[in-house]
Amino acid sequence: MKQFIPAWYDSKNWWNSTTQPFYIKRKVTEFDDMISLISMHQKNNSQFNTIILNYQPMLRLFLHRHGLYEMSYWSLFDDIQGVAQMSPQAIDYRELGWPEDTEFIYTPFQVIAITSETTYSKLNFSQEGYLFEIETYKDNSLQVKYLIDD
Structure with a gap:
């Protein structure tokens, strides 16, 4: 083989x-x-x-x-x-435990989640429309980057 x-x-x-x-x-x-x-x-x-x-x-x-x-x-x-091969699942980013007063701003390129006056997150999508990355910023400085596996 x-x-x-x-x-x-x-x-x-x-x-x-x-x-x-x-x-x-x-x-x-x-x-x-x-x-x-x-x-x-x-x-x-x-x-x-x-x-x-x-x-x-x-x-x-x-x-x-x-x-x-x-x-x-x-x-x-x-x-x-430890991931078995299985079918991919779409993730609804609105169900990820955002603070109650989170405001989602929809642009042609990404979704921006504003969580306070100094913090926000950029949600990036693949060409198929699946969420694959969330970048969280505080005072315009990248704090956390989450990569989402399909």
């Missing part, structure tokens, strides 16, 4: 997520030869496994986007987190 180990990560910080908000123009294309090679093996019903070594919180959406959702893979970070 063949084992594929794709390099679907940033060359500088291989452990870092490459997921970006939908409105940021990508500097490089997501397509690479590995996607083509895996697609050919999948279409020909060849036995293979894929090993994902970097942190990809939106891995299943990435695979779906490229027609590879049904492929067999093992993800290092999913294994470390």
